Structures are given as C-alpha cells and as structure tokens.
Amino acid sequence: MTDIVDFLRSRLDEDELFAARGPGGQPIQPADLVWTYEPDTADARDGGSVVARGHRILIDSPMVIAAHVARWDPARALAEVEAKRRLMAEHRDDGDGHCQGCGMNAYEEMCRNIDNCPVLAALASVYAHHPEYDETWRPA
Ligand SMILES: [Zn+2]
DSSP, X not given: OOXXXXXXXXXXXXHHHHHTBXXXXXXXXXXXXXXXXXXXXXXXXXXXXXXETTEEEEEEEOHHHHHHHHHTOHHHHHHHHHHHHHHHHHSOBOSSSSBSSXXXXXXXXXXXXXXXXXXXXXXXXXXXXXXXXXXXXXXX
16 A cells, blocks of 8 residues: 555656656756747737747637646646645654654644645645545545
C-alpha cells in the first residue's frame, strides 16, 4: 500500500514531467513556459489565442478555453509543483511516523501519524481521482 508521502511525490513528479514537456515529449524551453491569452478581435468574447514568446500555440479558440489554458500554463504548473514540494518538506515524517510540520506551534496538536496530516491530505485530495488514492486520506 502506498503511503500519502510516496503518493504525493509520484503525482508531483508526473505533474512536473507533463508541465515541462511539449506535445512531442521534448522539453519546453524556459522562455516558452509562460503563456498568455490574447483576444483575436477587439471583442475578447469572440475568442482568442494562447501565445508563448510571440508565437500563437492555440489559435481561434473560445475565450473561456484559451484564457483557461493560458492561466494554467507550464510556468504556473511548475510553480504549483514547487510550492507543494515546499509544503511537503515542512510536513514530513519526523522519523517516528509523526508529522514534523504539524504541532510546531503551541496551539496546534501534533499529528501522530503522517498519513493523517491535514496539509498532506489537502494536497493529496487534488488527485482523488487517481486509482492509488486512498479514501482514508480524504479531508473531513
Ligand atoms: Zn502535517
């Protein structure tokens, strides 16, 4: 059975891999990680394009789709992975199975089992659709 830490590491590795690779599997160059939405006409409701370093990579799409794709560009996806890894570095096993991050303040209770850490549970909930997700991790 996979523990929550291994599960999250695997999902974040997958997210990083997909965010940093282009459609052909080749690495996306750092300058191409930031995507923007640009309307195709003066009326943005008509639709638009996703642009990376001056090149239109998604053309003439409904505004809601193109804007969504641009908002979740590779740079954002990689930043999300990094932020989640930083949280995981704080909420790690202290060697006795307790969460190192929970209970750091006097007003917080120490998490006695890393699999019950509310921070890790919240992070894992993003991947609740994954076949290896353990329903016991689901936040209350
Ligand atoms: Zn914790």
